[in-house]
């Protein structure tokens with residue numbers, strides 16, 4: 001009996017392509033390409049980072065009400081910020097469905113995708129590469145200027161410094177617009193501040 005070939009980003013892409021619109025697939029392709037670049041630049045596990053990037057937006061196009069319904073059906077804890085903006089649930093639901101429907105079994109990939117909206121204090125370097133690539137892929141940096149700085153920091157300093165710059169920019173925007181901040185955005189930012197301070 002032959003053992004199944006390990007899941008790669010290419011085989012996962014093939015499996016996902018049937019259910020994703022070309023626009024979303026194009027975003028994912030750009031994120032995979034930039035993740036690859038960042039992972040190489042920082043000497044990381046490129047195959048692992050690419051797999052995280054390939055899977056990250058599996059259910060990004062599922063309508064908000066449906067995401068909320070899927071989260072409720074699974075009895076996931078739902079934060080009030082997520083209830084008001086159910087699109088934020090596409091990370092957790094995507095991670096769960098990748099495991100169930102696409103045989104994505106690596107817990108590092110699962111955790112990275114679950115938390116890809118705000119990052120996580122326990123993120124691996126590869127997860128940070130995927131996170132940053134998702135935020136600063138070319139079509140996004142064109143639309144929101146602060147992202148150009150995040151992109152620069154990711155290559156010139158570190159992925160964690162870039163993640164902090166990103167969360168800072170989002171926080172400034174939230175304060176300016178009077179919108180709620182997700183608790184995990186604060187936890188992750190506090191962690192990155194502490195790491196930067198070396199404490």
Ligand SMILES: [Fe+2]
Nearest residue numbers: 056057060116
């Ligand atoms: Fe996403």
Ligand SMILES: [Fe+2]
Nearest residue numbers: 031056057134
């Ligand atoms: Fe994305």
